[in-house]
Each structure stands twice: as structure tokens, then as C-alpha cells.
Amino acid sequence: MKTTFLIYLAALIATLPIVTATAAAENILSNGNFDLPDPANPQKPAAWDAMDGTGVQWTDAPNVAGENRGKAIRMDTSLSETAYVDSCTRAGVMQWVFPHPKSNAIAETYGLSLYSAPGPVEPGKSYRISFDFMSEKGTAGKVWFRGYSENGEKLKRVYEGVLDCNSKGAWKHFTGIFNPTKNRPVTKFRVMLFTYYPAGVSWFDNVTVEPLDEVPPTDTTSTPTMSTPSAVPNNQTIKSNPPN
């Protein structure tokens, strides 16, 4: 009886599904820690857009709690619209130059942004976005995961998910999962870092994008439509979008 039970038990175990450990997800976002310079333009980080250098800066991360983070992205939304447009014009970063800038802080209108270079999106995969954010005085930020379809060499934005972030005086880690190909023909992504209100200095570091085989039933924190973000204070409109 005992032997029969053991044989039965062994047979039962043999039929159980083999549970394999999920391989560690691979980060597909280049230079999300901002530590590598662009070989073609050492004034900016590799695999990220050029920046004006005053409102949006690539510089040494602040030394908080004794850690060494290397370089990070610093954004100062206390800069006036006019100062920011002047700075972008001097740096030749023309996609952020807008008409009729005013003297008020850019925190109150456009905010400040920085795009990653495009990366690949595969059908049916989910994407986990992670990043570190620190605001010195409580300035809020957002990180967009934007999806594009390709028409020749042109990218058309057809999807976006967004993560809100905030902190005051300390680095905080944020994570979200998005399903860009669920309803749309997305083949490329770009990450957009953004800070706005209230006016002040914020930092981004350690941005990663990891494809996941397991697709959660829905996006965890995304707005898969093209609607305006709802968290803009005082009915202000975020006018942060360049052509793509």
C-alpha cells in the first residue's frame, strides 16, 4: 500500500508543470544612468537628446547620503520662459524654442523635458519603466513612455503611458508597466523626462526599460490615449510636446 502510494506520488509530481525561474529582464534603454558621453557630442549624454544646458543640464548628481551616482539630469523650472528660450536658441536646441515667451517661471506653463533616443518595441510584450527622481523643493515630475509607429524613417506617436513622480530632498525610485502594442501598432518607444510645478530643481537618474514576456491584463499606470495629463495645477496646460 505504502509503495503504491509512493509510486502514485512520484507520478503526480512528474505531471506537475515545471516552474522555471523567470530570467532577469534585460534593460534596453541605453545610458539611462547618464554616465556615458555621446561620442559625437561630448557635451551631452549618449542616447539622449541635446539640451540647452541651463534649464535642462547633464551634470554631476548631488551627493546625497554619501552615494556616488555619477552624472544625472538636472532640471530647473524656476527659469523664466524668456531665459529658457534664449538658452535653447544659444545651444541650437530649436525644438524647444516657442514663440512669445514671457517672464514668468517655465514651471507655470511648459515645464522642462528631455527625450531618450528611440528604442525597439516588440508585439505582445509589456515594458517595465523604472527611474530615480529627486526634487530639491517638491517640484513634481512625470515620465512618459511614448510609443510610435514607423512610416519610412518618420515616427508617428500613437501611444503614451505616464508615471507621476515626486520627492523632496531624497532620491525615490518609481516603476510602472505598460502595454504599448495592446491596441496600437507600436514599434518604437522613447522615454520623456519632465518636471514642472512648483518651480525648482529636480533630478533624474537610473532610467531603465525592460521588456517582459508576461503581459499583465491592463496597463498599471498609463494613459493610452493622447489626452492632456490631468495633474497640471491651476488649469495650466502642459505644452511640452515637440513634433514627436
Ligand SMILES: [Ca+2]
Ligand atoms: Ca548616474
